[in-house]
Amino acid sequence: MSVEETIKRIQSQKGVQGIIIVNAEVLICNAGIPIKTTLDNSNTVHYAGLIHQLVMKARSTVREIDPQNDLTFLRVRSKKNEIMIAPDKDYFLIVIQNPSE
Amino acid sequence: MTGKPPKSPASNAVHNGQGTSSKRIKSTASNMSIKSKGNDKTHSAQSPAPDRCLSGHPDDIHPIVLTSVTQEHFECRVEQDVTSDNPFKPLKRADIVQDMKARAAVSDFSPIKQAVMDYPEEEMLLVFDSDFKYGQSFYLVLTVEAKQRILSDIMPNVQNSVEEQTSEKIMQKTPTHQPWKSLGSEREIDDEIVKDTRSRLKVEIFRVRRDFGAEVTFSDRSAVSAKDAFVECISHHYKNLSLNLTERNITVHAIANTRTLSTQTKWTYPKNMCTQYEFRQFTEEEKEKCLLSENLKTFASSVAVRCEIAIQQNVITDIFFDDWATLSEVISTHGDKTDSHLKEYQSFTDLCYSKDKMISYISWHPNISGLIAVAMTERLSFEQRISGSTKLLLNPPLILFWGFSDPINPQLLLKCPDDIFSFQFCPSDPNIIVGGCKNGQIVLWDISLHHEQLKGIRGGGGRNMSTTNQVFEDKQENLTSVVHYCAVSSIEDGHKAPITDIQWLRESFEITRMGIPVENKNMMCVQVVTCASDCSVMFWDIRVPCVIAQSQTDRKKKMEQKLLEKPHGIPTTFKHLDLSWRPLFRVSLQKIDSGGEYRPVKFSFRDNTCDNQTVSLTDKPVFNKERPDITEYSQLLVPSDKHLKPLENISTNLYIGTEEGELVYTDWKLEKDESGRLQCAKPSQCLFTLNSQVNTVQHSPFFKDIILIVAGWTFAIWKEEITQGPVMQSPYSEKKYSGGCWSLSRPGVLFFGTEDGDIEVWNLVEKTHKSFHTQNITTSQITCIRPWINHSKQNLLAASDQSGTLHILEIPWMLHSPSKHEKLNMSKYFEKEVERLMYSCTKRQAMRPKDKKNTNVDEQRGKVV
Numbered sequence: 001m002s003v004e005e006t007i008k009r010i011q012s013q014k015g016v017q018g019i020i021i022v023n024a025e026v027l028i029c030n031a032g033i034p035i036k037t038t039l040d041n042s043n044t045v046h047y048a049g050l051i052h053q054l055v056m057k058a059r060s061t062v063r064e065i066d067p068q069n070d071l072t073f074l075r076v077r078s079k080k081n082e083i084m085i086a087p088d089k090d091y092f093l094i095v096i097q098n099p100s101e
Numbered sequence: 102m103t104g105k106p107p108k109s110p111a112s113n114a115v116h117n118g119q120g121t122s123s124k125r126i127k128s129t130a131s132n133m134s135i136k137s138k139g140n141d142k143t144h145s146a147q148s149p150a151p152d153r154c155l156s157g158h159p160d161d162i163h164p165i166v167l168t169s170v171t172q173e174h175f176e177c178r179v180e181q182d183v184t185s186d187n188p189f190k191p192l193k194r195a196d197i198v199q200d201m202k203a204r205a206a207v208s209d210f211s212p213i214k215q216a217v218m219d220y221p222e223e224e225m226l227l228v229f230d231s232d233f234k235y236g237q238s239f240y241l242v243l244t245v246e247a248k249q250r251i252l253s254d255i256m257p258n259v260q261n262s263v264e265e266q267t268s269e270k271i272m273q274k275t276p277t278h279q280p281w282k283s284l285g286s287e288r289e290i291d292d293e294i295v296k297d298t299r300s301r302l303k304v305e306i307f308r309v310r311r312d313f314g315a316e317v318t319f320s321d322r323s324a325v326s327a328k329d330a331f332v333e334c335i336s337h338h339y340k341n342l343s344l345n346l347t348e349r350n351i352t353v354h355a356i357a358n359t360r361t362l363s364t365q366t367k368w369t370y371p372k373n374m375c376t377q378y379e380f381r382q383f384t385e386e387e388k389e390k391c392l393l394s395e396n397l398k399t400f401a402s403s404v405a406v407r408c409e410i411a412i413q414q415n416v417i418t419d420i421f422f423d424d425w426a427t428l429s430e431v432i433s434t435h436g437d438k439t440d441s442h443l444k445e446y447q448s449f450t451d452l453c454y455s456k457d458k459m460i461s462y463i464s465w466h467p468n469i470s471g472l473i474a475v476a477m478t479e480r481l482s483f484e485q486r487i488s489g490s491t492k493l494l495l496n497p498p499l500i501l502f503w504g505f506s507d508p509i510n511p512q513l514l515l516k517c518p519d520d521i522f523s524f525q526f527c528p529s530d531p532n533i534i535v536g537g538c539k540n541g542q543i544v545l546w547d548i549s550l551h552h553e554q555l556k557g558i559r560g561g562g563g564r565n566m567s568t569t570n571q572v573f574e575d576k577q578e579n580l581t582s583v584v585h586y587c588a589v590s591s592i593e594d595g596h597k598a599p600i601t602d603i604q605w606l607r608e609s610f611e612i613t614r615m616g617i618p619v620e621n622k623n624m625m626c627v628q629v630v631t632c633a634s635d636c637s638v639m640f641w642d643i644r645v646p647c648v649i650a651q652s653q654t655d656r657k658k659k660m661e662q663k664l665l666e667k668p669h670g671i672p673t674t675f676k677h678l679d680l681s682w683r684p685l686f687r688v689s690l691q692k693i694d695s696g697g698e699y700r701p702v703k704f705s706f707r708d709n710t711c712d713n714q715t716v717s718l719t720d721k722p723v724f725n726k727e728r729p730d731i732t733e734y735s736q737l738l739v740p741s742d743k744h745l746k747p748l749e750n751i752s753t754n755l756y757i758g759t760e761e762g763e764l765v766y767t768d769w770k771l772e773k774d775e776s777g778r779l780q781c782a783k784p785s786q787c788l789f790t791l792n793s794q795v796n797t798v799q800h801s802p803f804f805k806d807i808i809l810i811v812a813g814w815t816f817a818i819w820k821e822e823i824t825q826g827p828v829m830q831s832p833y834s835e836k837k838y839s840g841g842c843w844s845l846s847r848p849g850v851l852f853f854g855t856e857d858g859d860i861e862v863w864n865l866v867e868k869t870h871k872s873f874h875t876q877n878i879t880t881s882q883i884t885c886i887r888p889w890i891n892h893s894k895q896n897l898l899a900a901s902d903q904s905g906t907l908h909i910l911e912i913p914w915m916l917h918s919p920s921k922h923e924k925l926n927m928s929k930y931f932e933k934e935v936e937r938l939m940y941s942c943t944k945r946q947a948m949r950p951k952d953k954k955n956t957n958v959d960e961q962r963g964k965v966v
Binding site for chain 2: 003007010016032033036072075077086088090091092093097100
């Protein structure tokens with residue numbers, strides 16, 4: 001299944017406002033740069049940069065408590081929407097959804 | 102047998118000895134033991150009342166009064182022979198008897214003659230009762246035993262006193278002033294005083310004069326050698342003085358190791374530094390490369406599942422949604438029916454001005470709370486007017502100002518040239534009022550002179566006396582001041598028919614001669630829009646028009662002449678307009694299909710929600726202080742069109758309700774037609790709604806594109822751009838609606854007045870098929886309804902009726918506080934209705950392809966809401 005189809009499927013869900021795929025390479029020079037997005041550029045860069053740091057912190061927290069463990073999913077619920085982050089080794093996917101719609 | 106008079110004072114002690122009552126004040130007795138000899142005669146206010154209460158006296162003593170003659174005779178004069186200290190006086194019995202014989206009935210002793218005769222001994226004891234303990238100043242002891250007892254009781258009493266002291270019970274409740282009793286403290290003081298115990302010794306030492314200052318030689322002498330040369334005090338160990346400290350309280354406080362360090366650095370000056378950065382981005386090729394990589398594909402497939410689960414969880418249920426909190430709102434809207442009752446707050450009728458008149462229009466004062474203005478017009482038909490025209494001249498039509506503090510007398514009267522059907526306060530300057538007359542003229546009033554008086558309405562001191570009458574303070578002189586209009590429009594150029602609606606244009610924009618909205622540099626309302634039954638809508642400007650500049654001198658002369666004729670007291674704010682005021686431009690309303698024109702009754706346009714308060718008050722500049730406006734309006738010139746910036750977001754479309762019940766949607770911009778002349782565009786749509794004259798067209802204060810239109814027996818809500826039909830139309834009711842308005846605080850509440858004097862409250866959130874609440878407030882037809890929100894957050898509704906009474910009603914909480922998400926619900930409702938309209942429209946078009954007009958009619962007929 002290609003990346004495009006995945007994104008389309010997720011995008012078609014109810015309340016989804018945007019999807020961003022961010023590069024999360026270990027080398028700092030490449031980390032936190034968005035690769036694919038459905039939002040506008042400024043917002044994308046904003047989200048990518050900030051969430052990248054959050055994911056790093058969350059992951060290190062989990063691993064410090066138990067080195068065998070690893071972060072699989074992160075959900076940040078706010079008043080207006082919910083940000084869902086699925087991290088992986090090299091990339092992570094950010095989905096922004098408004099659940100009350 | 103002589104009883105020795107005791108040395109110590111004490112009539113009290115004697116009394117104690119009597120034993121007449123056990124309850125005594127004994128403290129005086131205690132004093133006796135400490136008293137030093139020969140000291141004062143402290144007595145006894147301390148043993149007053151309880152003792153005196155003893156009315157009776159023991160049988161063996163008899164109180165008698167001794168006259169001064171008797172006293173002299175027996176040598177028992179008060180304060181000389183007998184005193185309080187020395188109250189006892191033994192009298193020879195024989196003397197008493199002789200006295201009795203000598204003086205017979207006059208004798209003081211006569212009441213006790215028998216007792217005296219019976220007395221065995223030779224001496225009787227007379228006691229001076231200084232306390233009047235037994236009621237008289239003396240008493241005679243009648244038996245020997247008593248005498249013994251009295252005399253002997255003195256001594257033991259001193260001992261008794263000490264014992265009695267311990268068993269004291271103080272009876273009195275309030276301490277009374279007593280002289281100071283010495284308790285021996287003066288002795289201590291005396292001991293402390295340093296006194297010489299012996300005379301001071303004086304020692305004088307002599308020496309021969311020549312020895313002073315003589316030379317002295319010192320020599321050493323060993324102390325050891327001469328044994329008696331010194332005295333030694335050797336210290337020795339004194340056991341009793343050494344103490345072993347076995348216990349000691351100490352506290353320990355741990356602190357971190359502190360170290361003081363200091364360094365010295367070179368002071369540098371502060372410098373602003375900044376960096377400029379840009380977010381990192383991949384180039385397009387890199388992005389492409391990434392996207393095509395296998396890594397990404399595996400990532401996407403693995404991650405997608407997780408994400409979808411999370412998203413679907415959210416869609417299924419919102420776990421953070423608080424049902425409990427939102428539940429409460431729902432309950433409150435379905436409250437008691439009684440809660441929706443509009444309470445009558447106040448009603449205003451004037452005895453002389455409201456007689457036989459009806460109120461045609463109401464307007465609340467925008468700034469001063471509690472002030473409302475009504476226009477009084479005659480309730481006569483056209484023929485009646487003509488026949489009674491002379492009477493009408495005497496009774497000029499007026500606009501009355503009512504203040505809440507005074508329900509009987511109006512605060513201000515505005516004189517009108519003719520019956521006013523519509524008027525409005527200028528939103529930027531509430532001292533300017535514009536009104537439209539029956540004869541087609543527009544009238545301007547300036548009430549700045551009375552502004553102070555009106556502001557004081559709430560304080561209750563709103564009654565105005567004309568300035569010359571200030572001498573008269575009595576209440577009969579309650580002439581309310583009358584303000585004459587200061588400008589009227591030109592008769593030839595204005596409307597030719599009664600002006601039915603007049604509105605100020607908002608201060609945020611103004612209209613040029615071409616009808617294009619441009620920005621308003623003055624931030625004051627300067628333009629007025631009117632519509633009249635002569636099928637036109639006119640735009641007027643209250644500033645000096647620039648076109649007439651050349652002929653201004655002529656006009657000025659004319660005006661000056663006229664000014665002299667006018668009575669003084671009229672403000673000259675608008676003298677540049679008076680009788681020469683022409684409209685800026687006019688919009689004619691030609692009928693779309695047929696010839697002729699529409700006759701407008703009411704109009705409303707989207708960006709001019711002037712009359713409401715929900716459009717944020719922060720937009721309006723605050724006019725708290727008096728603005729020096731008197732000269733300003735005449736100095737303002739209509740600016741040239743080129744300099745002003747046109748505003749794009751102001752819509753130039755106008756909704757007009759006509760006499761035949763049509764809702765006309767037209768654009769007021771002037772356009773050039775084929776022949777190059779400026780022409781107003783034909784109305785774009787005519788939404789043929791209702792069959793009777795429209796009486797209200799009003800945009801909703803909450804939604805910019807929702808319009809309420811009230812006509813005849815029904816009302817309808819239209820949405821701009823949706824021309825297929827009304828969003829909502831009420832069923833035809835039994836009573837004719839004579840007025841209606843939106844609520845100012847709730848998007849879904851409407852108020853209507855009927856012909857019978859009822860007020861119907863419609864709550865579209867709850868019911869759209871019938872009224873939420875109906876209430877009768879008067880017997881005659883309601884002519885106008887206006888809501889208002891006070892400064893004190895009171896929600897009031899003003900309703901006027903045809904008999905000239907103005908009713909102010911208070912809107913209950915349930916009807917003025919919006920339910921949760923009410924605006925959202927209302928907008929959803931409107932959207933749904935629009936969808937329904939569209940759906941039914943397309944369906945009908947599919948089934949029966951007729952032209953739009955008919956489908957509208959069908960929809961209305963088939964509609965059951």
